Amino acid sequence: MLETEELNSSVSVPGGTSMQENALTPTFTLQQHDSMLQVDQESPKEKEEACDEEYLLAELCRREFTVFVLSEAGKPIFASCGHEEQLCSLMALVQTFVMVVASWGDCLMRIRSSDLHICFSHRNPLILCVVSRDEFQLNAQVDLVYKQIISTLCRAQLVSVFQKRGPNFDLRLLLRGAERHLNGIVHSFRCETSVFLRCVRVFAMNAFERELIASTIVNCVNNAKVSNVIFGLVLAHRQLVAVVRMKGIALHPSDLHILVNLVECNQSFRNADNWIPICLPHFNDTGFVHAFVSYLWEGSPACLMLLSLERGAFQSLREVNAAIAARLLSPKYRAAIQVALEKPPVFELDSTSFPDIWHFVYKNRCSGQTCSAPWRIPYVNENERRRLLWYYKKAVGFCLETAEVKHLFATTPHNCLMSYITQNFELHCVLSPFAQRQVASAQAERLLKVLKKEESRFFITSSLFF
Numbered sequence: 001m002l003e004t005e006e007l008n009s010s011v012s013v014p015g016g017t018s019m020q021e022n023a024l025t026p027t028f029t030l031q032q033h034d035s036m037l038q039v040d041q042e043s044p045k046e047k048e049e050a051c052d053e054e055y056l057l058a059e060l061c062r063r064e065f066t067v068f069v070l071s072e073a074g075k076p077i078f079a080s081c082g083h084e085e086q087l088c089s090l091m092a093l094v095q096t097f098v099m100v101v102a103s104w105g106d107c108l109m110r111i112r113s114s115d116l117h118i119c120f121s122h123r124n125p126l127i128l129c130v131v132s133r134d135e136f137q138l139n140a141q142v143d144l145v146y147k148q149i150i151s152t153l154c155r156a157q158l159v160s161v162f163q164k165r166g167p168n169f170d171l172r173l174l175l176r177g178a179e180r181h182l183n184g185i186v187h188s189f190r191c192e193t194s195v196f197l198r199c200v201r202v203f204a205m206n207a208f209e210r211e212l213i214a215s216t217i218v219n220c221v222n223n224a225k226v227s228n229v230i231f232g233l234v235l236a237h238r239q240l241v242a243v244v245r246m247k248g249i250a251l252h253p254s255d256l257h258i259l260v261n262l263v264e265c266n267q268s269f270r271n272a273d274n275w276i277p278i279c280l281p282h283f284n285d286t287g288f289v290h291a292f293v294s295y296l297w298e299g300s301p302a303c304l305m306l307l308s309l310e311r312g313a314f315q316s317l318r319e320v321n322a323a324i325a326a327r328l329l330s331p332k333y334r335a336a337i338q339v340a341l342e343k344p345p346v347f348e349l350d351s352t353s354f355p356d357i358w359h360f361v362y363k364n365r366c367s368g369q370t371c372s373a374p375w376r377i378p379y380v381n382e383n384e385r386r387r388l389l390w391y392y393k394k395a396v397g398f399c400l401e402t403a404e405v406k407h408l409f410a411t412t413p414h415n416c417l418m419s420y421i422t423q424n425f426e427l428h429c430v431l432s433p434f435a436q437r438q439v440a441s442a443q444a445e446r447l448l449k450v451l452k453k454e455e456s457r458f459f460i461t462s463s464l465f466f
Contacts, residue, residue, distance in 0.1 A: 014451040015364020016459030068129040073167040125162040147281040148185040154279040199370040203239035207456035209340040214242040220323040228309040236302040252282035275314040292317040356435035363426040371458045
């Protein structure tokens, strides 16, 4: 059952400062021939044992979700299920579908068969295809996979490779080792609300420690007189702790997700200082920036990233990193910083104030930041959490498809779903199946007020610039 109602407009909207600026982004000339991966002149060997093609196709039919990437010539590049070589005939079929429709002067977008949804995206010189049991934001998922590839080989380099080496070039020679990044970004879209809501999840922290980290980054970079540093950020547990940026430049959520994925897919970064060329597609998809990546201390959950436009800035940023770590780990601040990063506060849903709300996800649409409740009963094990994400995807998908919906209240035998969509924010809640609409709405307004009160702990509320 669906019902609609307007939320009290007098409720103050929490959510921090804007992570994106409306000002024009400055124009930079970036390196177009760097890559974080080395070229391997030998054909890639299959990691998996050879499988019977019919068996593989039968396995594919049982999968909920599969991503394929191939060249315009039908050469396999990536399959989220693995076994690219054994799936050559299937990828050739995908290539035929796309190119035949292209020869008609049209573009193949979707095929639907029973409960199977197939989404195609032809982005010269690549073809991407997603096969899914549900149709939740398939275009967005394809786009994120494409951006992950571009983060390794910038757009200019990707086009140049096929122009110089021909349409049958095996791109896997340049993407050796990138499978884990592609699988990681696919998994994050399926399992993280911040990714499919296209926003930034901020690490919960008291305002003093967050501002200390950000101001330390600014001061150390400025004192070292290092130019062309565009971003300085700290990540912990796949979340943004603090960010500093050059004026006029925005860190888009999709670029941040790529940076988070880079860190999470390379645990070896913990062992040394790292210098990584990476393309941020939303910032500039034609070239590379260079990321200095280092953890603040041994065993630290916090990773410091300094992104520069200069290819030769490693040593100067290494010195900046040492200065940042020295200040944050000084006797004056060390204990506070370690406690803040290792024992963050959580947003507890008080059973007295919110008896019907089991879980929620809040997104500030202006700042692009999100906050959610911690896992708790009845969403504890993996299957229960997967079911909770399914509820959110259904609610978000319905609201996206029905633009005029401002308030959704749906009842099921297991729970109730409630969503508020305004110009400034989105609030999605999963509630007790016995919740009444009016009571749930009152609890939602109370929740927004509490979020506003705790805004400085769960959102980044001020911006610092180099």
